[in-house]
Amino acid sequence: MIDRADLHLHTIHSDGTLSPGELVRRAKAGGLSAISITDHDSVGGIDEARAVGETLGVEVITGVELSVSVGDQDVHVLAYFFDHRNQNFLDHLELYRYERVKRAERIVGKLNNLNVPLRIESVMEKAGNGSVGRPHIANALVDEGLTGNYNEAFMKYIGFGRPAYERKIQVSPRDAMEMVSSAGGLSFLAHPGTSISEEVLMGLIRDGIDGIEVVHPSHSDERVAFYRGTVSEYFLLASGGSDFHGGRRNDLQVLGKYHISGEEVGMMRRRLDLA
Numbered sequence: 390m391i392d393r394a395d396l397h398l399h400t401i402h403s404d405g406t407l408s409p410g411e412l413v414r415r416a417k418a419g420g421l422s423a424i425s426i427t428d429h430d431s432v433g434g435i436d437e438a439r440a441v442g443e444t445l446g447v448e449v450i451t452g453v454e455l456s457v458s459v460g461d462q463d464v465h466v467l468a469y470f471f472d473h474r475n476q477n478f479l480d481h482l483e484l485y486r487y488e489r490v491k492r493a494e495r496i497v498g499k500l501n502n503l504n505v506p507l508r509i510e511s512v513m514e515k516a517g518n519g520s521v522g523r524p525h526i527a528n529a530l531v532d533e534g535l536t537g538n539y540n541e542a543f544m545k546y547i548g549f550g551r552p553a554y555e556r557k558i559q560v561s562p563r564d565a566m567e568m569v570s571s572a573g574g575l576s577f578l579a580h581p582g583t584s585i586s587e588e589v590l591m592g593l594i595r596d597g598i599d600g601i602e603v604v605h606p607s608h609s610d611e612r613v614a615f616y617r618g619t620v621s622e623y624f625l626l627a628s629g630g631s632d633f634h635g636g637r638r639n640d641l642q643v644l645g646k647y648h649i650s651g652e653e654v655g656m657m658r659r660r661l662d663l664a
């Protein structure tokens with residue numbers, strides 16, 4: 390029986406700081422009975438998490454966080470319950486990760502043109518074997534003393550609209566959702582409270598998104614209530630979690646604080662049984 394489920398967690402397979410096994414142990418200590426590892430464009434942490442989860446009695450639901458393009462905006466989509474060995478799915482993730490490396494190189498090129506002497510090697514070292522992203526670039530900038538702190542790196546250089554910003558590969562929401570559903574999974578709009586307009590939200594509902602991430606640290610109680618209303622109005626599913634990354638960004642107390650219920654996870658399963 391699932392009591393508390395946190396379906397949004399990152400590991401060293403993307404921009405998180407814990408290994409999947411360590412994260413499962415910490416989740417257990419935080420009182421969670423089910424989790425999903427949702428690394429950006431990677432399913433590399435799932436098998437390890439599941440193996441440790443089985444020994445501890447923590448259910449590990451298959452997950453990933455994808456990026457899709459809506460206009461010039463980068464929108465995050467969480468996918469759950471798909472077959473993480475589906476070859477078409479894996480091929481797409483590999484392409485997205487390759488394009489992330491190319492983009493990191495372009496960002497470093499722009500920084501160098503701005504007289505910020507960051508080397509791509511120090512960024513790739515931060516990413517290790519995981520999907521490289523702007524958080525690795527921000528951490529490399531801080532560690533090399535090229536910027537004051539993590540947030541300043543985004544505000545000065547790599548945030549949306551800043552001089553070293555570069556887009557990721559552009560994937561349409563429909564294509565991403567199609568890829569997820571053909572691998573047997575469900576798609577959710579991630580953290581809509583972080584600058585997703587009502588127009589974008591409605592567009593995704595029209596495109597056939599299965600649910601909304603209702604519970605997220607960036608959502609006030611009013612926002613949570615608002616998205617719960619949208620979920621029931623459009624017969625969608627509700628997801629939620631902590632978006633835990635560890636390290637400088639989250640402390641461990643966050644684990645166990647943001648969760649959905651076993652009943653909400655059950656509704657996801659029932660929706661798939663109907664498919």
Ligand code: AMP
Pocket residue numbers: 429521522523524539540543544548549
């Ligand atoms: P990427 O997937 O490489 O585009 O990196 C996106 C991640 O960078 C997001 O999930 C956030 O964690 C972080 N991020 C994006 N914009 C900002 C910002 N303005 N300030 C701090 N962190 C940010």
Ligand code: FE
Pocket residue numbers: 399403404429634
């Ligand atoms: Fe992240």
Ligand code: FE
Pocket residue numbers: 454465579580
């Ligand atoms: Fe996200």
Ligand code: ZN
Pocket residue numbers: 397399427454632
């Ligand atoms: Zn996330």
